[in-house]
Amino acid sequence: MENEQLDLIFKALSDGTRRRIIERLSVQSEQSLFEVCAASITDDGVALSRQTISQHLRVLQEAGLIKTSWKGRTKAHSLNDEEKHQDAIDWLKKYIRSGEGK
Amino acid sequence: MENEQLDLIFKALSDGTRRRIIERLSVQSEQSLFEVCAASITDDGVALSRQTISQHLRVLQEAGLIKTSWKGRTKAHSLNDEEKHQDAIDWLKKYIRSGEGK
């Protein structure tokens, strides 16, 4: 009754750093934590710590927006398209006044 | 460069109480603060204070998701469809793998 899942999705997307991570993962998937860190520095200009980026990635994963897989000792992060993004869109579309009243 | 507006939109939507307010405003528009309070009680079963609901409405308005107008001493709250909801959808749609890479 609380739709906890939408909470997680929208909260994950409410942070600019996390949205930029998603944007970069959509261009280049299977990125490790270090690669995401490096891209954050070069693209955003701010050097966030490895632990901070790791935390952001965990938030994105708990929301179902990205998926991970281990390649040896490296964890690859990729976009989980189609899944939760669509859930959020479905909710939003109900309030665009498609027909009118409902 | 920070897209502050998307921050506000997604953050506003990350709270279940606020999403339910939007859902009810889509059914019945031009609701006063007291009407929103009353609906929260009857629909959600939880009695949040007037100040708390007022704060939630302000968050929704600052995100551009609802609009307000004064009718005498009563402030009418209505859904701002088409506007910011569409902005959020546009952002999300880029990561649904429409074509593929981009």
Added chain:
DNA sequence: TTGACGTGCAGTTAAATTACAGCATTTAAT
């Protein structure tokens, strides 16, 4: 098997968020 590499986990701090109460302000009605 030793050591470097890639992550995870625990704990800290400052700032933001959510809930509330109390008082002030404005408007309509008597």
Added chain:
DNA sequence: ATTAAATGCTGTAATTTAACTGCACGTCAA
């Protein structure tokens, strides 16, 4: 002109979040 109704504004406490530091763990290579 008073009063009641509908909100706004200020401040407080508890919770959460975003950033960090430090240490520990598992894996691959030499």
